[in-house]
Amino acid sequence: MRVKLERSGGFANVHRSVTVDAATLAPSRAAELHRLVAAADLGKFPENPTPLAGRPDRFTYQLTVEDGGASHTATVSEDVATEDLQRLVDWLQATAEG
Amino acid sequence: MAQRTHCTAGFDPIACILPPHILRAIIERGTPQQRAWALQTLAVSERIRGRRELLGDIATASAIASAGEQRTVYDVKKGSRLPGTPARSEGNPPTKDAAVNEAYDGAGATYDLYHDVYGRNSIDDRGMPLVSSVHYRVGYDNAFWDGSQMVYGDGDGKIFQRFTKAVDVIGHELTHGVTQYEAGLEYADQAGALNESFSDVFGSLVKQRSLGQTAKQADWLIGAGLFTAAVNGKALRSMAAPGTAYDDPLIGKDPQPADMTHYVQTADDNGGVHINSGIPNRAFYLTAMAIGGNAWEKAGKVWYVTLRDRLRPKSDFKGAATLTVAVAKELFGARSTVARAVSDGWAKVGVL
Numbered sequence: 001m002r003v004k005l006e007r008s009g010g011f012a013n014v015h016r017s018v019t020v021d022a023a024t025l026a027p028s029r030a031a032e033l034h035r036l037v038a039a040a041d042l043g044k045f046p047e048n049p050t051p052l053a054g055r056p057d058r059f060t061y062q063l064t065v066e067d068g069g070a071s072h073t074a075t076v077s078e079d080v081a082t083e084d085l086q087r088l089v090d091w092l093q094a095t096a097e098g
Numbered sequence: 099m100a101q102r103t104h105c106t107a108g109f110d111p112i113a114c115i116l117p118p119h120i121l122r123a124i125i126e127r128g129t130p131q132q133r134a135w136a137l138q139t140l141a142v143s144e145r146i147r148g149r150r151e152l153l154g155d156i157a158t159a160s161a162i163a164s165a166g167e168q169r170t171v172y173d174v175k176k177g178s179r180l181p182g183t184p185a186r187s188e189g190n191p192p193t194k195d196a197a198v199n200e201a202y203d204g205a206g207a208t209y210d211l212y213h214d215v216y217g218r219n220s221i222d223d224r225g226m227p228l229v230s231s232v233h234y235r236v237g238y239d240n241a242f243w244d245g246s247q248m249v250y251g252d253g254d255g256k257i258f259q260r261f262t263k264a265v266d267v268i269g270h271e272l273t274h275g276v277t278q279y280e281a282g283l284e285y286a287d288q289a290g291a292l293n294e295s296f297s298d299v300f301g302s303l304v305k306q307r308s309l310g311q312t313a314k315q316a317d318w319l320i321g322a323g324l325f326t327a328a329v330n331g332k333a334l335r336s337m338a339a340p341g342t343a344y345d346d347p348l349i350g351k352d353p354q355p356a357d358m359t360h361y362v363q364t365a366d367d368n369g370g371v372h373i374n375s376g377i378p379n380r381a382f383y384l385t386a387m388a389i390g391g392n393a394w395e396k397a398g399k400v401w402y403v404t405l406r407d408r409l410r411p412k413s414d415f416k417g418a419a420t421l422t423v424a425v426a427k428e429l430f431g432a433r434s435t436v437a438r439a440v441s442d443g444w445a446k447v448g449v450l
Contacts, residue, residue, distance in 0.1 A: 008367060009366075009368070009372070011240055011321070011372075012258070012334050013334075013367050013373070014239075014257065014334075015349070016239075016257075016349075053284040053286040054290070055285060056293065056294075056297070057274070060366075083178065090236060093254070097256060
């Protein structure tokens with residue numbers, strides 16, 4: 001499983017992109033990634049949500065999960081992100097940046 | 099925990115929700131700190147219950163409790179549940195936590211600009227308590243106004259340092275609150291870029307006034323000091339020269355245009371609200387430089403009155419330009435230097 005996170009918006013509007021590949025992780029960390037992705041339930045977020053007026057200075061997250069030939073992308077505004085999705089985002093950033 | 103048990107001075111509105119009539123009594127007769135707490139509790143409990151009928155009470159209570167600024171800074175302790183634990187309330191001495199003190203002082207400097215120069219009584223002009231939360235999440239690269247309070251991250255330490263380090267960021271976030279209560283500019287496309295620009299303008303004015311700088315002495319940068327030493331950049335945005343704030347291998351180049359010929363059409367960033375804001379930002383800079391002296395006195399006054407009285411949720415750049423020129427003429431005279439400076443400023447960036 002490979003997970004790519006693209007972060008845009010925010011006060012700074014500085015784009016950040018990180019990719020984490022489960023194949024490069026220790027087994028326990030890879031299992032953790034699988035658990036976090038399952039909990040985030042990305043299927044319920046559309047790839048291209050209807051553009052709406054946003055909330056000031058919040059991030060937009062675009063998450064792409066590739067797993068066994070299948071790929072799914074979800075685009076989520078921070079102000080509607082669930083706690084489970086935020087946990088995945090924080091974990092990806094922390095893991096990619098060491 | 100006696101405070102919570104007796105529901106008299108605790109700070110946790112969820113653990114302790116008093117009936118509104120008691121909260122109002124505290125707001126009318128309590129000490130400034132008790133009033134701030136009761137007001138916050140009334141506002142939060144209203145939000146939790148999803149009830150709208152108390153709004154009138156809050157407005158009245160706010161008007162009663164408008165005896166000066168009421169700041170409270172909370173510590174979220176790297177979590178996400180707002181507002182967190184109280185760390186410093188109005189009148190309390192500094193703590194050992196720099197982020198707490200910066201959030202407190204920055205909220206004060208912003209309150210003072212709006213109050214002393216424009217006669218505004220806090221964000222809502224009804225004495226709304228200023229609530230800030232610091233240490234939000236882990237390595238969080240952002241600051242935002244959530245509709246009722248300010249929230250600051252510590253930064254990841256690699257690109258960004260803590261967001262309270264720059265007083266203009268604090269002024270920027272609080273101004274999103276002012277805009278919400280006044281023009282209500284939609285956060286998309288040109289209206290959104292105006293929303294961003296007004297936040298940058300008043301954020302910069304908070305900084306200039308707190309440093310006692312004239313328009314010529316000011317750096318006109320937004321977020322100077324937020325980048326770590328590893329980043330090749332002086333700030334996040336430059337109002338004087340949009341597009342020149344940073345150029346770095348890791349984060350790229352400042353994408354802001356300086357005039358309408360370089361306007362960026364994009365679906366990202368809510369239609370480029372942090373990108374095209376460079377155009378109205380520079381119009382303000384040019385206006386303030388042409389007038390000279392302290393930017394907050396004349397240029398700032400024109401922009402403030404326009405934000406408060408004239409702009410509408412869907413205003414665009416041209417609408418904002420026309421309105422600021424009209425306000426400048428009303429405030430300073432049709433043939434005044436100020437009115438001419440405003441109209442020249444917008445002309446130079448290609449809006450008028």
